[in-house]
Amino acid sequence: MIFEDLPTTPTSEELIDKAFSRAARAGKAKGGLEAQQSMLQTAANIISDNLENVVTAWPDFDYEDDVHPFYYELADAIVDVDELRQALSETMWASRKAREIHNEYQPRLRKTDIDTARKHRKQAFARLADIVEQIDDELLYINKSRNDLRDLPEINPEEPTIVVAGYPNVGKSSFVNDVTSARGETASYPFTTKGIGVGHFEHEHIRHQIVDTPGLLDRPPAERNEIESQAVSAIEHLADCMLVMVDPSAECGYPLASQLELRDSIAAQFETVPVLTIANKVDRAEAWDDSQIDALNADYEMSVETGENVETVLEAAVEAIDFEPELPFDG
Numbered sequence: 001m002i003f004e005d006l007p008t009t010p011t012s013e014e015l016i017d018k019a020f021s022r023a024a025r026a027g028k029a030k031g032g033l034e035a036q037q038s039m040l041q042t043a044a045n046i047i048s049d050n051l052e053n054v055v056t057a058w059p060d061f062d063y064e065d066d067v068h069p070f071y072y073e074l075a076d077a078i079v080d081v082d083e084l085r086q087a088l089s090e091t092m093w094a095s096r097k098a099r100e101i102h103n104e105y106q107p108r109l110r111k112t113d114i115d116t117a118r119k120h121r122k123q124a125f126a127r128l129a130d131i132v133e134q135i136d137d138e139l140l141y142i143n144k145s146r147n148d149l150r151d152l153p154e155i156n157p158e159e160p161t162i163v164v165a166g167y168p169n170v171g172k173s174s175f176v177n178d179v180t181s182a183r184g185e186t187a188s189y190p191f192t193t194k195g196i197g198v199g200h201f202e203h204e205h206i207r208h209q210i211v212d213t214p215g216l217l218d219r220p221p222a223e224r225n226e227i228e229s230q231a232v233s234a235i236e237h238l239a240d241c242m243l244v245m246v247d248p249s250a251e252c253g254y255p256l257a258s259q260l261e262l263r264d265s266i267a268a269q270f271e272t273v274p275v276l277t278i279a280n281k282v283d284r285a286e287a288w289d290d291s292q293i294d295a296l297n298a299d300y301e302m303s304v305e306t307g308e309n310v311e312t313v314l315e316a317a318v319e320a321i322d323f324e325p326e327l328p329f330d331g
């Protein structure tokens with residue numbers, strides 16, 4: 001996951017302490033003017049390099065190759081990506097500024113007396129510290145963003161992906177568990193308390209991803225808060241096929257009419273994605289709500305419990321994706 005290995009960002013105080021204590025050590029190893037030069041060189045390098053490393057550790061949000069729209073939107077649900085980008089660019093500015101201060105003062109530490117050199121070196125240090133303090137809030141925001149984003153789910157937006165939606169207890173996780181080998185349950189995120197379920201299966205030697213999103217696609221859009229709505233938008237960039245699962249027996253605890261409304265709203269929101277309606281628990285067909293069955297107009301009836309039509313549904317989902325792997329360029 002692209003935000004997984006970001007290093008911690010130092011605070012401005014930590015960075016200043018580090019730069020000046022290393023500088024003091026470097027100065028002790030030398031004498032006279034050389035000591036002053038070495039101190040300035042060390043302090044400026046540490047500040048400039050550390051700040052540059054903070055920025056380059058992040059992927060470039062401008063390039064879709066670096067940050068897939070799925071992750072961009074998901075990140076934006078959790079942190080303010082514009083603010084983060086602004087903080088990163090100000091950090092880069094500070095890095096360059098430290099280099100400039102070094103270049104401005106280094107000549108003044110040559111061919112002069114030691115007191116003047118020391119005075120200039122101290123001036124340079126004060127300006128370096130000032131630059132770093134100016135980006136205090138930015139460094140804090142970058143570190144907060146790093147902490148908030150590092151636990152995003154391990155989802156590969158490049159893989160053909162089936163997203164499963166539907167009210168709680170209709171059989172989504174049973175289905176995902178049934179068709180995938182190992183199910184990787186992930187931690188909780190600000191947009192779902194239950195953790196996104198991600199599973200994988202192979203179809204004709206192509207790895208497919210199947211994603212269950214409790215807390216997001218299991219209730220009416222009106223009940224989603226802002227973060228959840230944004231996470232749903234992110235899923236629009238992820239889903240290659242949407243399976244809306246319904247339980248016409250309503251044993252899940254939700255009337256079929258409500259489930260139908262959810263299906264319709266998902267179909268409307270995911271208009272560029274094939275949406276299949278799957279009526280689950282056909283083994284309980286005697287309990288199905290006949291009054292809504294025609295309106296439901298399910299594409300498939302299945303039972304995860306008995307296994308009836310489970311493979312058929314999976315095949316249909318894969319067919320609907322119509323995934324063509326990128327072929328190597330052959331001239």
Ligand SMILES: Nc1nc2c(ncn2[C@@H]2O[C@H](COP(=O)(O)OP(=O)(O)OP(=O)(O)O)[C@@H](O)[C@H]2O)c(=O)[nH]1
Pocket residue numbers: 166167168169170171172173174175214218280281282283284302303304305306
């Ligand atoms: N009779 C019958 N029960 C089923 C079927 N599929 C799932 N169930 C049962 O329905 C209940 C809910 O299934 P889950 O897979 O946990 O449903 P879910 O939609 O993932 O629910 P959440 O995890 O709350 O979102 C469980 O007790 C399942 O055993 C089915 O085809 N027939």
